[in-house]
Amino acid sequence: MAPMEPWERVWIDAEAFSEDVHSYINCTDCHGGQAVAEKDAAHTGLKPEVADDPETTCGQCHVDVAPYAKESLHNTLRGYDTALYARSEPEHHPAIEEMQSNHCDSCHADCGDCHVSQPTSVGGGLVAGHVFNRTPSMSQNCTACHGSRIKDEYYGAHEGIPSDVHFKQRMACVDCHTGDEMHGMKMEDVNHRYDGAQEPDCQSCHKIEMGTGDEEESEEENGIIREHVIHDETLMSCQVCHSTTYINCIDCHVEQTEEGTAFFRVDEHFLGFYVGLNPNQTEERPYKYVPLRHVPIAPDSFSFYGDDLLPNYEERPTWVYTTPHNIQRETPQTERCQGCHGNDDIFLTRDKLSREERRANRDVIVDEAPSMFGLGN
């Protein structure tokens, strides 16, 4: 995405915006400030964010969206709390909150970040001359925040790793991630990204290929792929076979610039594909095996904000449930049964962990790859 020119960021397309229902609302009703033709006076009392509380702003009219969107992870960012608090103790929560308000809150997505402007993390700027877009833009909204990991995987930006099959089929994020999902699924107490039902669910679009759709149709279309029926449905997630090498991060730390400003630094990225035991086994995600991704947390990640803020570091694995966005029809795993059977390389075995991380990951490591026994060649 070419960076926006400064004027472009604030340019209101009068013609297009005047056709938008929201143009009947006063600018000041949404933005605060004063309706006078002198910049400094007009900007007195401007709200930094329009929809900081969605219910009292957009929610006045969008009553079927706002109350739930308010509870969504995009608004609460509770996923970060869940992960960090589990590794910490209540007495350290204030320090962690301070850290988050400095480093995480710019990722918070309000209504405007998906429907009106680019998120602040990429410098803001109106996407369509202040028109309220029904459908968020993949490149200017979604991947502006979900940049490094998902964007690069989905677009195939890593050298030698192809883009996602759905990207090739010209599908945008919102073709899978619906408005209802983005607005919180009418769920309360969402604690992390894989809380509740799988949303979206690969099966919902691929019943036929999985042989779980209308039986005649399934067989006729497909002849049923052996790998799709030989294992129990709950044995592994689709990504174990259909995903390929993805990015993992190590050692994120808050550091200081010479001027004393704190910033995040992730020391290292590495590409890899590792199947382990499912750390979040639930009714909705019953799989025994799933791909795992290394998250960049270290016991001293936040020592800038206090000593030993993560005393329970080992209470959670550093290899977590993941659903990489680089789905392929053919991968080394789909090529032959021996892609997995007898192939320790793709399984997260003990020897792949550093000594310090072994305890934290005791529940997700695999002793050895499934055997070759009885498979022949």
Added chain:
Amino acid sequence: MRKFLVLILALVMMLVPMVQAQEEVEVPEVVVERIMEYGELIPELDHYNTVSLDDFIVMLAEEEITILDVREDAEVEETGVIEGSVHIPLRTLGENLDKLPDQEAKIVVVCKGGFRATIGMTALHILGYENAFVLVGGFDAWVAEDLDVVDAPVEVEAAEVPEAIDPELMEYVAEYLMNLPENWGGVKAADLNIELIENPPDYLYDVRSAEEWADPGYIEGASHVWINEFIPMMEEWPTEKDANIVIYCASGYRGGIASTVMGLLGYTNVRNLSGGTKAWVAAELPLVQP
């Protein structure tokens, strides 16, 4: 409320001219004429005047040719050049015609990979240099074969600009080259796919032959206009000069000719798929068959 809206509108109107500042350029008659002539010549050119590395090496041995390196100063300093090259960065080519031989001479234009050289070659043709060629794969292809390079281009004494070149034409082409966009008007395969997902170009032209359109197939959404018929069909080009247009061929050369010609005729938003359908397929993006 009403008064307030008027005020905002007034403010907004003040911003409008900034966006519409790119006015339609007036294209001189002589430019249109030259392009029509070039259009008639195109079907007769051998491989559209692209030269493979092998043929280039033979040419070097057997013929009197001028190698014109149109890369930027920094690139040339970093990598050196093919021995005997004259170096004129693409954007300044129109102003340095006095450093080129006469219009009948054989000139092989070289850049890093062939993209810019195609623009240069096309511009030279429009200016009347009918023996301008482009080296396929550019300097990268040369280096990939471990062929020798030298540190510096040759120094040429500025001579006269050939009299046959219409001054108005020369000025116009020079101005066009000078204003080439930062990335030379190329679009990468994955980026084009993103655009096709969310804001497709107004026009997507495939300028390959009918055989290539059928096999290996075309990019979904494209219209087919063979390069040999592209320029003669000028009348049917889009009427909006600011339309978002993307052109492609198999590797980028024919697309480069077509996009340069459109640019010269005042189209302000024409791009060429870098590496053509070969790059598209290398990125594992799908082609469809008619």
